[in-house]
Amino acid sequence: MLRTVQATRYVTPLREGGSLPAIVEADDLGLYVVKFRGAGQGPLALVAELIAGEIGRALGLNVPELVFIEVDAGLGRNDPDYEIRQLLQASVGLNLALDYLPGSTMFDPAARDKAPADQASMAVWFDSFVTNIDRTASNPNLLLWHKALYFIDHGAALYFHHNWQSLDQMAQSAFPAVKKHLLLRWASAIRQAETEAKLKLNESVFAAILDQVPDAWLVPNAGDGDAATRRAGYLRFLTERLTASASFTEEALRARSELV
Template identity: 50%
Template sequence: MYAVLRTVNVTRYVTPLREGGSLPAIVEADDDFLYVLKFKGAGQGSKALIAELIGGEIARLLGFHVPEIVFANLDSAFGRIEGDEEIQDLLKASTGLNLGLHYLSGSITFDPLATNIDADLASRVVWLDSLLMNVDRTFRNTNMLVWHKELWLIDHGASLYFHHSWSDWENPQRPFPKIKDHVLLSKASRLEDISKLFSSLLTQEKIGKIVSLIPDEWLVNENKFDAPEEYRSAYAQFLNTRIANSDFFVKEAEYAREALV
């Protein structure tokens, strides 16, 4: 069920994860929980946080296990005692609101050879990633965890990549050829059935509530539209149009799957 996100204050930098170029880190917050923190001053900047927020909350709405997402406030003085200059620069560039995901202590990375996923769940994940145009759920980097014997989806920051240039974003049949690399594609034999269910769940009202969560400060440095609300409307339009035309990306995924099996 959709819920308003909590806001926490980061109190301790625990350790960097050093994955890719984004340098996420495990931090502790003032609620005494640990979070994987995604910094707005890293790599793709606030766009990765927006994709993480939208992708994660859509996944949660569709019934997937997703770590709790919170807004994480980083004080301007936080990085002054950090000895690593690269991390110090990252912390300084990320003052203000960032994004945290509840740290799943003891979880293990999903291995498709070690954990069996049935056709229903595989189809659900592939449909979600086709909608979001998530390029980062591959054999190389599955971005799924197994925690308490359940599959958890993480790291949607590489989704919605159209917003890095805002080119062709109004095209409801925008192709997504990268679906051919999806780690679960070969098992996703129920895409049509899942599409009917998921399309009915993702109403315009629910999509609107999710995109309304995007903070103004993640949008103010953009130059495509004039105001934050116009960006939120654009994200909602993209998602609603793609959902309404889901037959297109379902067929695209099915064609890619036929080439594999």
């Protein structure tokens, strides 16, 4: 179960990404990287961050702890940056945050960073499963912290949820974008990763994760219908994709054979 903390101090924006996440201090004195509900990508980015992040964790990958963070109207009210004040105003209420990993560095093959085969293979399988295109050389979203790999930024995963008509088609898709995966060259055990993943994931694991997504994030737009229907849709996507995993597993193996 995700904990809930209260934001107490806006520390600094993280300007690499487009969504203007920020380092924020909370009432437990921890520092968090906050993904704001009011950012341009909208609440579905937080939905993807939560669902994909917790699936990654269930697969045994290191994902920084995810928490809900309550933002009140006072936070950053006097920040000199208009864009930041606007973002905070639009995000009053519940947001999602990750434990901040101080002193972490971005994984960089050019600096001779390497990944263990088992983790690289599971990461390739995981990103294919959740249709995450954001783990590439130009956009690694992979941190090194105390010599271990940490997987961040899953806001672009599960992109079928921007077009629900595509649910069944996306659940079956081979995910050819895997050819650009940052860790593909180290992923020499993709078949083993699939076997392991099939032991770890199932409908009740997915349902327990989906139960934690706030209703309001699931139906951000008028006419979206009700949250329970949306939750059932995610559950159908995830279970169908797990059943169809041979397709994207074979695609990942094929993409790797062309690379190494």
